[in-house]
Amino acid sequence: MRIGIHGVWTPETARREAKTVLGQIAQGQDPATEREEERRAVTVRELCQKYIANMKAGLVLGKGGRPKKATTVATDSGHIRGHIIPLLGTRRMKDIIVGKTSVVMKTEKLRSKADHAWRPRHRHPRHGPPRRRFPPCDRGRNHQSKPDA
Template sequence: MTKLTKRTVDTTEIRSSDYVIWDEDLPGFGLRVFKSGKRSYVVQYRSAGRSRRYTIGLHGVWTPEEARREAKVLLGQVARGGNPAEERKLDREAITVKELCTRYLEDLKNGLVLGKRGRPKKLTTISTDVGRIERHIIPLLGSRRVRDLAKSDITQAMKDIMAGKTRTNVKTDKLRGRAIVRGGAGTAARTIGLFGGILTYAVELGIIEQNPVHGVRKPKDQVNARRLSEQEYRTLGDILRKAAEDRQYETTAEMIRVIALTGCRRS
């Protein structure tokens, strides 16, 4: 053992195989010397009965004094029950929004993601979801790690969609087909609603513990609440009476009459 200083680090000998020099003042803090001549600062500790090694960084990028301060912080985390090496591993393996969406779409197309009433989504719905994912969610949030998402990220993405920042005009696979993508409040509300479902899917997979979309205030989607005028109802009544005279359309006419009078819908 020796105290790791710039002088001792610079004068370490190169051997035929890698080896570690441990600091005499800070137990667990060391310098790994590679047979290539490179040197890196490390921390060695035990967690859950296992010996773990955490690489702080290369000498030259880190000075001995900076590496020692970092080692003290890391060993302090270990003393409080942390595991820096495992946390770094999980951090590097953290799934991105784009990767999550790819996995979601695969399960969606295989009928493994259920929609309303516990049934697989229809092909038309899947097509719409794909468009919102590829043209809004991925361009705005695709590179972000799912575990790092916050309500502020969701809110900003929603505002960007409302402002038309994802507006585009792209060619589709269909002959002479084009997709004109516009922004707006309605598009933003529906896209964030879909993203909320995708993040619920991530919660179910154990990727995250909570859904950051919960609590985000979405703009009200435009709903068509127009009713027929009195004259239009009279016209519809005349048509239904004439249709009912033909026994072939009698049942259909009565069904339309009930819908018109009650506003009843299948949903």
């Protein structure tokens, strides 16, 4: 079983990895078979291609338990081919299920730009003008008219 490429691994790290592999073999595991199974695992690209083929064959049901319409099939196929396959096509499904493709990013902002549920409603024109920050002054309201001179 090959552990790694010569020159990339130092002799010490290769020895440690070899001891780990020998320990797995002593416990009854077969690391070489596990690697081969991992290489043969279904990729996202293969899964997406099967899904598109089944969708075109009418095996994927849409609303009301009926096969998806031709326009929906075309739209979904375009999204899959344009977004999912280029981004995740080479990934193994096993890795995605486990969560190896997830990325945790910390940002300085508390909310993203897309999260607009927290924004006040008055910012959209159909919801009217923005609210005043301060209560309106009563100039002119409790004002008594002056008698004509």
